[in-house]
Amino acid sequence: MIIGEGLAIAMKIESHNHPSAIEPFQGAATGIGGIVRDIFAMGARPVACLDTLHFGSLEKARQKFLLDGVVAGVASYGNCMGIPTIGGELHFEDAYEDNCLVNVTCVGMVEHDKILKASASGEGNLVILFGSTTGRDGIGGASILASAEFDETAEEKRPTVQVGDPFTEKKLLEACLEMRDRGLLVGLQDLGAGGLSSSASEMASKGGSGIDMNIARVPLRESGMEPFEIMISESQERMLACVTPVNEAGVMAVCAKWDLDATVIGTVTGNGRLRIFDGDEMIGDMPVKALVDEAPTYCITPVRPPHEADVALADDHYPLPGDLDAALLELLASPNICSRRWVYRQYDHMVQTNNALWPGGEAAVIRIKGSRRGVALVTDGNGRRCYLDPRRGARLVVAEAARNLSCAGARPLAVTNCLNFGNPEKGEIYHQFQEAVEGMAEACRELETPVTGGNVSFYNESFGKAVYPNPVVGMMGLVEDTGQIMTHGFKDEGDAVLLLGGGRPAVDGSEYQLRIHGEVAGRIPDVDLNQEKKLQTLVRGAILEGIAKSAHDVSDGGLACCLAESAIEGGVGVAVELEAGLRPDVALFGEAPELVVVTAAEADLERLERINGAGVPVKRIGRVGGNRIRVSAGGKDVIDTPVAEAAQVWRESLEKVVAG
Amino acid sequence: MKAKVYITPKQGILDPQGVAIERALPALGFEGVGGVRVGKYIELELPDGEGAGEEMDKMCHKLLANPIIEDYRFELVPD
Amino acid sequence: MKAKVYITPKQGILDPQGVAIERALPALGFEGVGGVRVGKYIELELPDGEGAGEEMDKMCHKLLANPIIEDYRFELVPD
């Protein structure tokens, strides 16, 4: 995405679900490594990572082990690379017990005239392999790990585990960017799934060329490797470059400077074929097109699963809890809502000194050095809601990601996505996939956020049980002036608390339904994308006009948790009166699209009205002040909790669960 | 009794530490060194008894080593 | 020849990793384990020759171990 001032942003998300389930530390580490390579292969300097993590319930020791290992793996690789991990997501649901989701997003910055292409062209040009040596690690990784259901044979797949080497990757990064700056490259491609075989054929295909490759020249770390093993090895930290003969020496010199192995392993031809030689003997010859572009197409008949309901639950479907304060505290303590500090404290989120908004807020914002502009980033996934209604769920995920950006004061610009699903050969999974993709497409069209790329992860399924259908969205937004970034903490006593938007809260698929009533059922509300867009325009307007002093959208845990989080962050209380009409628990904890809480000084309320040309509903619901979170309905207190108590529960919960 | 545990990276698994050390050695004046593999060496005291060996094996497997990427062996030394 | 190097935290010096393992063991069902010390185990190949022992000692002292907090010993095994 071009963002002005000669700059472009490269952004992509990738899953490393299966490797992380086998070896959480190395699985997550090599996940970071892979996506970071994707970004610098484009010639962009990686400036941020975000990690989206889904595990089973933390009551199980195995899940704690996975969480601990994955977080440590992300930390070890990202920190060593000097790329700040500035955001992400963390969810715990039983559906992920046997199949955790580890999706990593990397964002890079590049002057757009320096973007590199992953193509090999120009007959007679050289193909150079550089970086780590090639071993047997990860052989069959892509096919075995990413495309099969997990079962008892998991143990036997262990030898395919790859070990990450962030130090070599850091050198690789600097070397590639140096080659870019010196104009030494025709094309550059990382070696990912499928190893040399995939990378070489993709480069040739993109360049409309062919490649003759001599695998006898590939530097090996193990003896006795078969030619096919060399071709499909997924050893990490390797790159393939296409270079004119004139620049060969330059590329070799840069590799020598960074102490990286580099070998000419092939030449570009004009015959459209990938020919593989072992010394003088030709051992493989295939048309590039067959390998890359002519993949078979599956035809599967979608089947709507019986759990997808046609109607929403009635507001009085569940009994009204006797103690709503206790319910609020329970929700604030939920591992899906409480503070994520235990995680992001392990990530270097400040390196590169661009962290204009720190982890823990609506979105992460990094400034662009030498400019007033900044880039805001979020990832969002909500499998539980997509499980109840994949189309509505996917629309909601996109809307919420955009809403988060808008609440930080950023204009949503582009989307990357990672589609995590079960076995697509099954009709029900295929149905979920199709619905989610269409829902996502609808939302992206309406919100004018193009999808620039993404990743698909299937077969997240064990013993016949699939994960929740989980389209994870990574969204990027532009902040025109980093001086105007908005935060969600309440600011000053006496500020008016406003509820913007017309969304109606519902318990279906909410955290409240799961935690307090132990169910996932009903039908989630659909987002009115047109209204959502108007709401976000108003929120951004209120921020840019200097009217809003805080902005926070109503999401997990409903209005009550939204207010509590802003009170905790701001260190100040709030008093709010609920509208008549909804049962208090639904009003407090129900989750709704199209709702944002904004605070503003009394004197500015008129200005807000004036900029609300589109007629977005704006209700004044209370004021900031005191040291308690107070909510009343019909003049009677339904919530009255000290901020300090809420803060303690919210802050310490995750650490306690992990340690306990 | 005392246990001594030796943990090494599995054959064929990349050992980034070993590689980095090996590459650095010539510059430090140590020529001709190869095959560097870095593992762990753990000492501990455990109660004497029949099942000590089995116990140790379990401990290595569950906690001390990561059997997915590491091999281990141990010695038991009576105090 | 082959060298095996054992590096251990110096006596009386804090070993945070050892402490953590010791604390984790009871929860995993291993009672009565104490004195856990986590060190390193390094294997490498070096050229045969007279001065191999001296060379190894230098390498350990200068690079492989930090004598302020670690002790080391090594064995040389002819191939």
Next chain:
Amino acid sequence: MTASPQIHTDVHAVRFGVVVFPGSNCDADSYDAVSTFTGAEARYLWHKDEELDGLDCVILPGGFSYGDYLRCGAIARFSPIMTAVRRFAEDGGLVIGICNGFQILLEAGLLPGAMHRNEGLKFVCQLVNLRVENAATPFTHRYREGQVIQVPIAHMEGNYFIDEAGLSELEANQQIVVRYANESGEITGEANPNGSQGNIAGICNRKGNVFGLMPHPERVCDPLVGGVGGRGVFESVINTVSGL
């Protein structure tokens, strides 16, 4: 922070060198902190350089030199430039080691002591409060003694160790420059993020011209990204060098 930082008119003549080791990742941050926020000159030095011509201060930046494999700083300290840094320090040149740079200075023996893994065994990235123990060094005289500054840490191995004799010597010579403290400047166990002996966050050599610290002053030189609590370190150097 000291009130309105007044900078010598010769500030442009003050020259910092930032060493780049393979695996350094705070080199650019240190470079930016110096060149953008103090106006002094900064230039990169490659770890294979053997000369430090015309420099006033050398920064060994944070990161993971050589991946921090084996031990943090253990391999980097053999880089050719470290011979030059040692000579430079012996001649009275100013040297700052930040985080990994501190670890390298320890391994190289330019500062006493060693680093253990953090007590919690996890990487810790957060803002901490530091109490300035010695405001008479070339790196801290822009602060007041006892002043509390907010500076982030980001490390896995910052648990400083030194033997009893060494510790007494550090104390006797006022070589402890900054300690982890709480907001009001008290040195408490809770304020210690990594288990460091005596809450030590940064020390200098006996002569006072080599300074190592785990926290990252270069990350807090810009109000937009976390405050300006670290600027004083670079301004102190500039004032020292330009004779203020």
